[in-house]
Amino acid sequence: MTPQPRTLDHPDPSEIRLEAVLHALSDPVRLQVVRFLAGNGESSCSAIDLAVSKSTTTHHFRVLREAGVIRQVYRGTAKMSSLRREDLDALFPGLLDTVARAYDAQAARAT
Template identity: 75%
Template sequence: MSTAPTRALEHPEREEIRLEAVLHALSDPMRLQVVRFLAELGEEGEAPCSAIELAISKSTTTHHFRVLREAGVINQVYRGTAKMNALRRDDLDALFPGLLDSVLGADAAQRQRTD
């Protein structure tokens, strides 16, 4: 059984991920919602873009996923026609220990205060 080739997307290598790019990517509420969704899937979790409901246009959604990918926050791969997304937790935790957990914790606390 042969597998179809996958289209490759540009991702920074671990050592190329910059703190300021990660912080910028995490500063937008829609992008933070994507990260929160992927973080809740756990270490082996991945999801297609269509599984992450954002109340914005498809072109804006595409932009947000691209910002997250180019910052090194998520990994994206094509599987058939679906673009699968996974959080690069190992890379982020290795480069910036505690950052992702701190941001997600602060986000949860803020959402609790404002709900």
């Protein structure tokens, strides 16, 4: 018998709520993840340099996944993450682009 691939639960697009997405985007670490994925496409969790512990990183990715902001799939032992851009753009037009611009503007002010 062939073992089944590991899967993670994701909300159906009809279950994605604005308040959950905004909550997920309200943390600076999660914003950094979203900005990275917006600019780089699908990536492994370890490719994003976050200044938090591995367990905290796992928590932040789970919050983003459960809110419907990202999709995560296993590829071998790596967990790959990508933005659910198509779903979010259909539900909340312009939200991801606005968040990315605001994140970049804030980063520019900090330098």
